[in-house]
Amino acid sequence: MLRPWILLVVTVVAMVVAEVIDPAAQQILLFKQKTEGPIGIMTTSSGAPVEYSDARVTLNKRLIFNEYFMDSLTHLVRERIPERLVHAKAGGAFGYFEVTHDITHICKAKFLSGIGKKTPVAARFSPVVVERGGIDTSRDARGYAVKFYTEEGNFDIVGFSTPMYVYKDPLLFSTFVRAQKRNPATNLIDPNMLWDFLTLIPESLHMFLLIFSDRGIPDGYRHMPGFGIHTYQVENKDGEIHFVRFHFTPEAGVRNLFTEEARKINAVDPDYATRDLYREIGKGNYPAWKVDIQVLSLDDVKNAGFDVFDVTKTLPLNKYPLIPVGRYVLNKNPVNYFAEIEQLAYNPANLVPGISGGPDKVFEARRLAYRDAQYYRLGANFNRIPVNCPINTVVRPYNRDGSQPLNDNQKDIPNYYPNSYNGPVAYKDRNKVELIEIYQDPPNNFDQATELYINELGKEERDRLVANILDSIGPAAKFLKERAVKLFKLIHPDLGYRIESGLASNRTKSYYDYDYY
Template identity: 40%
Template sequence: MSKRVLTTESGAPVADNQNSATAGAGGPLLLQDQHLLEKLARFNRERIPERVVHARGSGAYGHFEVTDDVTAYTRADFLSEVGRRTDTFIRFSTVADALGGADAVRDPRGFALKFYTAEGNYDLVGNNTPVFFIRDPVKFPDFIHSQKRDPFTGRQEPDNVWDFWAHAPEATHQITWLMGDRGIPASYRHMNGYGSHTYQWTNAEGEAFFVKYHFKTDQGVRCLTSERAAELAGQDPASHQTDLLQAIERGVKPSWTLYVQIMPAAEAADYRFNPFDLTKVWPHADYPLHRVGRLVLDRNPENIFAEVEQAAFSPNNFVPGIGPSPDRMLQGRLFAYADAHRYRLGVNHTQLPVNSPQGVPGGAADNYGRDGLMATRNGSRYDKNYEPNSHSGPAQTGTALSAPLAVQGWTGTHATLAHSKDDDFHQAGELYRLMSQEEKQRLVANIAGGLSQVSRDDVVEKNLAHFHAADADYGRRVEEAVHALRDA
């Protein structure tokens, strides 16, 4: 085997990688030392802007296999037959902390899955909770600012966190999830994943259905107490990354079973609460789970930066048979995610291997996008960069990805459409009442630990009112715990 030769970025051999070129043995460096300048300039640019949210993440490759027939509900090709396998890439992440944060913290977890289908990439961008803090994307930047490090103190401030929540009663349901036991998963392998949003499926006959995705971990749900999480974060800040990497390396293949809830589109308008409200779940008694298939992870990335940090997921990457719903948060994310990737990675980020549509014929996109920073797709000398043309270029299919959605009303800023049973507290109370006494005790302690640090009494009282509205016992116990800590 011939010895590998170190080269510059242009491919020229490097004669000396240990000593810079100088004017004599003791003289200054020379500007003509192309290898030195290129090496330092390249090093200066090794870091790209981190994600505004979901900055710290881990990833793995795998496959999804269909186990049950769902063709009555969707014409998506990758779901078209039992036994069909599709390659996948998944990225797990924390939400609020920066790239250097610890894994074992109390935070929602991102659960972003890319299916490399024969009809293009399908990105399902969800979390490990079935709900979220807000229902309208116009509030999202403010919400994230309240959860991030304060511009003066440089740390996450309870005053900011709870002040925003005091003005967002719809967050009570997600707060109850986050402050409960599932707020700190023991590992990425031991948590469920959810599409969270409502999506639309369309079958071959054009019938529309609204669906919610549930990925149930086959390893069983395991969580950490706040005390154990603090220990683990100090021992190994990359604890979840370590666990996922080592599990796959030793042949353990983490897996999840996918279920969906299915609502005929015609039932949405008269459902007792808004089915497109991200702060609410659909009760399983109304819409039971239907099994779809199994996700298996079996290969680690070779390079974290190239494959995990540069992985780009966007909820608007749909395939025929799957589309959006009127979920306001989803509608906002259809723009925001792709725009964030164009900023972080450049307009040609979809040409990176981890983001390319590997499952389509030819393994690459075929369109008229051209040029831009880091363009790698050349085409032939006869390819045109406009459409329509007379030169056999790619042409439109004329077939919509999903069924049309009826819209009506006056333009303007509107509160979400009210349904008969809409409110911000009922489901939070139901979740609380499902918990054991020990779970309730830990939930109350976690909430009180943060809320008791808030300096403004009116902010504390507004938050306590939310818990009282969810459940009388819930509110009473939180109030007593907060006052006990503040009086100590």
């Protein structure tokens, strides 16, 4: 049965005119209210004023001489940049991070240097698989990215809504993405592809147990937690190293949608989460998240008994409890979505002194992949796009030229280093610490998947988990179902037998009554 509050939300969204001002639904009306008449004379992109008749009619006139027409038409077909391969659709906003607890004995990063210190942030939340025109209520992991505009440059945490990731070896990235995307022949999402990946790469099942559980569809972004997924190396001013995982917990509470609720919402509002975030910020109901870390010493790492840098695993909270750091608040909507959210570019390599990143191979691969993705989508100077600029520090790179935007292109400063002509110089850190090198065993996280099933999910949650798995795997080929059942039995016999029984009971009908394999 649909929860009463969901019915209320759906009804409000479906209304054409709301009695209460809705910043998301009435943005363009609000713009009209705050401006007195036209804001000025329209121009072409070169700044020439546009005469009224040129802007209203072209019939019986020479088109090529109408610069407004030529400017508009030739720009229109160039208005789309490549969308992100994953995380294509998103909501986002801006705000600030505030330090509430002193951790300078762990990390020397300046934006963490004093209680009460505030740093501007930009956050972006996104389903992983759906395209830009997709739905907000898909059963999927979510990207959870936060950019801190610190005085030492930008620091980006590019995390997820789950505390673990899919695979341990970055070689699997392209396989994972393609298996979830559209079949190259049919152009349809294909359960055979997804379940082939999940059953060939069983470490992925730990994360997908969460995705198929109640936590697989967050109730909007304001109620969605975030996790850095990597175990970061950090250093204090004396060069002493620790290792941390970042946690973001919504102060409004974690809330999720059941499958049927999500389907009903999608029928009337596919942009549910994006709308909710924009509307509530516009109304002054600013969402906030607590920022905590789990902390390990070098001895903790050596004596943990498992690979603490394995992104497919979590760090047990009873062994490494959360330590509060601060909170961040989103209090400003984007003024222009394309300029500020679509062009918002994150990169795990955006680190600051005191935070060295993760020593694991997935982090190393992401340093390359994210940078390359931004070059492809936004060009070589993507960090000069205003939303990506390190606004709290003076930027003096030796990079020059390339595709727009260039801004002043570093004016007349020398363009090579080292030089004898007073160009920028590198700073010296007497306590500089290198990122440690680690050896990583083959992935094995079945014990944590078992722990999740037994101790983190209640009886009704386990019921819904089984139902959601059956919905997904039902159309897949017989041999994939058999392979999946064996793996689920390894996680826990109860889970495996329930999946096996559900598949045998015609609750889910396979589209394939034959098996080529």
